[in-house]
Amino acid sequence: MSKEISIKLQLSTLPTTPGVYQFYDISEKILYVGKAKNLKKRVSSYFTKNHEYGKTKVLVKKIVHIKHIVVPTESDALLLENNLIKKYQPRYNVLLKDDKTYPWICIKNERFPRIFPTRNLVKDGSEYFGPYTSMKTVRVLLDLIKSVYPLRNCSYDLSDEKINAGKYKVCLEYHLGNCKGPCEGYQSSEEYQRQIVEIKEIVKGNFKSSVHYFRTQMKELASEMRFEEAQEIKEKVEVLENYQVKSTIVNPKINNVDVFSIISDESYAYINFLQLSHGAIIRSHTLELKKKLNESDEELLQLGIIEIRQRFKSHSTEIYLPFVVTVDKELKVTVPKLGDKKRILELSERNAKFFRMERFKQLMVTDPDRHTNRIMAQMKKDLRLSEEPRHIECFDNSNIQGSNPVAACVVFRNGKPYKKDYRHYNIKTVVGPDDYASMEEVVYRRYKRLIDEEQSLPQLIVIDGGKGQLSSALKSLDILGLRGKIAIIGIAKRLEEIYFPGDSIPLYLDKKSESLKIIQQLRNEAHRFGITFHRVKRSKAAINSELENIEGIGEKTTMELLKTFKSVKRIKEASLEQLAAIIGMSKAKKIHNTFH
Template sequence: MELEIQIKTLPTQPGVYQYYDKNGTILYVGKAKNLKKRVSSYFTKNHEYGKTKVLVNKITTIKHIVVNTETDALLLENNLIKKYQPRYNVMLKDDKTYPWICIKKERFPRVFLTRNVIKDGSEYYGPYTSVRTAKALLDLIKELYLLRSCSYDLSKKNIEIEKYKVCLDFHIGNCKGACEGLQTATNYEQDIVAIRNIIKGNFKESLKLFQQLMMHYANEMEFEEAQKIKEKIELLANYQAKSTVVNPSITNVDVFSIVSDESYSYVNFFKISNGAIIQSHTTEIKKKLDETDKELLELAIIEIRQRFNSQSNEIYVPFEVDLGNSIKITVPKLGDKKRIVELSIRNAKYYRQERFKQIKIVDPDRHVNRIMAQMKKDLRLSVEPRHIECFDNSNIQGTNPVSACVVFKDGKPSKKDYRHFNIKTVEGPDDFASMEEVVFRRYKRLKDEGQNLPQLIVIDGGKGQLSASLKSLDVLGLRNKIAIIGIAKRLEEIYYPNDSVPLYLDKTSESLKIIQQLRNEAHRFSITHHRNKRSKGALVNELEHISGIGKQTVVSLLKHFKSVKRIKQATLKEIEAIIGKNRAVIIYNYFQKK
C-alpha cells in the first residue's frame, strides 16, 4: 500500500529514480522524462525478462531527484550509478563516459575536446551528452576564430629566439602564426574571452557574425559552404551548452534548502563531490513552536551532516545561517552555484507536494486541517472557513435571470446543500440587485430555520456585487457574524468590505485554488440551471402557443413523447392515441405547416 501511494504521488517532471529493498540497499538507478509514467510502467507491465520481475518484487521504497531537463537526468543517473554501483544497473567502468571542451591553461591556450579531466588549472566545460553537439560547437569556434592546434610551448623566450616556424595551418589561413610572434598574446586572449562566452551559451554576438558569414557565402554563390554554416547554426539552436547538474568547478560541497507551511518544514540536501550530485535527501520537520526557517535549517544541517557523515568544508544555502567558523557558508547570487540551490529548493517543493498527496490518501483529517489553517491565514479570517458558500448570477441578454449558491464543507463540495434561485424582484439584467436579493433570501431562510451559518461567503464579482451583498447582511444583522469577500475574474483579485485595495494571493496557493474551484462550481451550477430553464421555457412555449391547446395537453404529450422533436415526427394516429382526435389534428396540422 505504501509503495502504491509513493507511485501515485510521483511528479511528472524529468528526473532520476532510485529503487531500494527492505534493508535500504539501493537496487537500481534510472532516468526518466516523466518520473511518474516511467516508474508506474514497472508495476503495470508484465515483464518477460526474469531479472526485471525479480527486481520489481524486491522494491519496497522509491526515491527520486527532480531535474530541469532530460540531459540533466542522463548525467545525474551516470553519477549515481558510478557512486553506488547498484546490482541491477549496467556498470560504468570509468569517468570517461562523456566529452568535455577544454581551454588549456597555457600561453596562447588551445581549445579541444577531451574525455579526461586533469586538474592542472585548465578550464573544462560540459560534459556533453552528444559528441556531435560538442564537435559542432568546436567547429563554430574554429570558423569564427583562428586558434593554434599545435602543442608547442609558446613561451615569450621561445618566440623571441624563433624556436618554431609557422606550419601548414598558417599557410591555409587557420592560424595567425603566434609561434613566430605574428599574433600578440593580448589579441589571442580577446578571442579566448569570446570563445569562453560562446561555450557558456552567451553566443548572441558570435552567432550574429556567423549568420553574416553564411550570407557572405550565399552572396558569393558558394552555396555548399553556406549550407554547412546553416547546419551548424541549427545545431547550436538546439544545443544545451552545459548541465546545471554537473560543473567541475564545484567540488566537495553540501547544498541545503528549506520550504515551509504552517505546521511543517521540508529540508532538501544535495551532496556534491568532484563537481557532481551524488546524493539527495529530503526530510520533513514538524514545527513545535513558531520556529523560523533559519532556526530549522540550522538544526537540520547539523543533523543531516552527522547522519551522512559529511566532511565538506563548504555549504551552499539560500540565506545566511550561523554554524560557527569551521564551515564556510555561501549564499550564491548567480551562475551555476545559484542554479544548484534553486534545484534543491525545487526538490524540497516537490517532496512537499507528494507528502500532501500521500496525506490526503492516508490521513484526510490532517490534510483538511492543514488546508483550513492555511486559508484562515491567507484570507485573514478570525476562524477557519470550514463552511463556505459562493454565489453567482446568470442571465443571457436579460432573459431568465437566475442565481446559484454552492456550498463547500472542509474544502470539498457539499452538493446536497447546493441551491438555485429564480430572481423574483428584479426587472432586467441587474447583477447587483440580483445578488442583493439572493443573499437576503438565502440567509433569511437559514436564520429563520435556525440552520448553521457559513464562516465565509464568496461573491463572484468585484466591489459592486460585494457592496450589494453587504446591504442584505446588514438588514439581517449578520454583517459581523459572517466573513464575506468578492473575487474578480480579471486578475483573481480578492476584495474585502470597506477596503478599496484588493488582496492578490499567490497563483499557486491552495487557498486561491479552493476559491477558484468555488467560483467555477457556482458558475457551472448557475449556467446549467439557466440553460435548463431556457430550454424548458422554449419547449413549453412552442406547444402552448398552438391555438386550442392547453397546459394539460402539453404535459400529457411531453410525458409520453419526452420531447417536442418526437411529437413533430409522430403520426396523426400516435398523437390521437394520447390526446384524442380533435386536438391531435390541430397539433399535427400545425407541425405539417411548419
C-alpha cells in the same frame, strides 16, 4: 510558594550568556528545549509577551520548572539543542524522528581491501564513505568501480606467507577478467593499493587522477604497439568520463559545498540538502520537520542544517543558503544571487517542492484528515481568516441577455464539494439583466432561510465577481446582521483578483497556491451548476412557448403531451388520431393544423 513567584525567581537567576533552556511541567516531564544567544532575555520573553499562537499559550501555562545549560557560543547551543531534542523528543519541539539506517560504502581494512555496501559500521580500521540516501546510488557507484578496476571479492586472508606458500588458487573471477589474481601473487599489493587510492577519489566525486593515470597508460601502450590493451584502457576512460558528465551539475570548481533550501507551510517544513564535490551532486536528502510552536523558517533551517550535517557526517567548509542564518563561525555561509551557485540553490528548492508534493499525494491516500487539516490551515493564513473555513459557500448568477435569470449556491465542506447542500434559485424580484441586484436577492434568501431554520452558517462566503457583486452581497449580510460574523470575499475572473470588504486593493495569491485552487474549484463548480440549471430552464421555456402560442392550448395540455411524446419534435410528427387520444379531437386539430 505560588507558581508565579517560583517562575519569577527562576527567571531572575538566569545568566545573560548563550545556552540551552529546558521547560518542565508539574510532573517533571520535559515540555520544550530551546537555544538562546541570551538565556535571560529569551526565556523571560515567554512570560512577558502576549502570544497569539494557541499552542505557545498552552505551553507557557504548563511550565513549572526551568533548567538551563550554559555553553561558550551560539553554535554550541545549536548543537546541544539538536542533541537534546533527539534524545528527549519533547512534546512542543519540532519533530526530528528518523529511524532509517543509511547505506555506506566500506573499504575493508585488509592487505588487499574488498569494497562492498553495508548498513553497519564496524570499528576495525576500515574506511566508510557515506552515508548515502539510497542504495541505488551505492550500486551505481560500485558498478562503475567494478567496470574500471578489477578487484577481489573473496574473503581470503591474503597475507604474504599464505600467498608464497601457494595456499590459494585463482577462481572463475580471475578467468573472467574481473580480478587480477592477487591470491596467487599475479597482482602486487602496491598496484592494488594504487587502485584503492583512485577509487577513494572517485567515491568523493573526483575523477581527475583516475582519468589522468589511464590516459598516460593508454599512450604508453599505444607507443609500444599494444593496441588491444590500449583500447581496453580507452574504454575505461570513456566509462569514467561519461559518468562524470552525467553527474556534473554545475561548474567543477564548486567543490566540497553543502546546499540547503527550505519550503514550509502552516504545519510542516521541508529542508533539502545537496552535497557537491567537483560540480557533481554526491548526496541528496530532504528532511521533513513537523512544526509545534509556529517556528520561523530561520529557526527550522538552523536546526535542519545541524541535524543533516551530523546525520551525514558532512565536513564541507562552505554552505549555500536562501538567506543568512547563524550556524557555525568556521563555516562559510553564501547566499547566491546569480550564476552557477544560484542555479544549484534553485535545484535544491525544486527538490524540496517535489518532495512536498509527493508527501501530499501519499497523505491524500494514507491520511486524508491530515491533508484536509493542512489545507484548511493554509486557507486560514492565505485569506486572513479568524477561523479555518471548514464550511464554504459560493454564489454565481446566470442569464443570457436578461432571459431566465437564475443563481446557484454550491457548498464545500473540508475542502470538498458537498452536493447534498447545493441550491438553485430563480430570480424573483429583479427585472432584466442586473447581476448586482440578483446577487443581493440570492444571498439574502439563502441566509434568511438558514437563520430561520437554525442551520449552521458557513465560515466563508465566496462571490463570483469583483467589487460590485461583493458590495451587493454585503448589503444582504448587513440587513441580516451577519456582517463581521461570516468572512466574505469576491473573486474576479480576469486576473483571479481576490477582493475583501472595504479594501480596494485586491489580493493576488500564487497561481500554484492550494488556497487559490480551492477557490477556483468553488467558482467553477458554481458556474457549472448555475449554467446547467439555466440551460434546463431555457429549454423548458422554449418548448412551452412553442406549444402555448397555439390558441386554446395551455400549460396543462402542454405537460400532458410532453409526458407522452417527450419532445416537441415528436408532437409535431404525431398523427391527428395519436394527439386526439390524449387531449381530445378539438385540441388535437388545432395542434395538427398548426404544424401541418
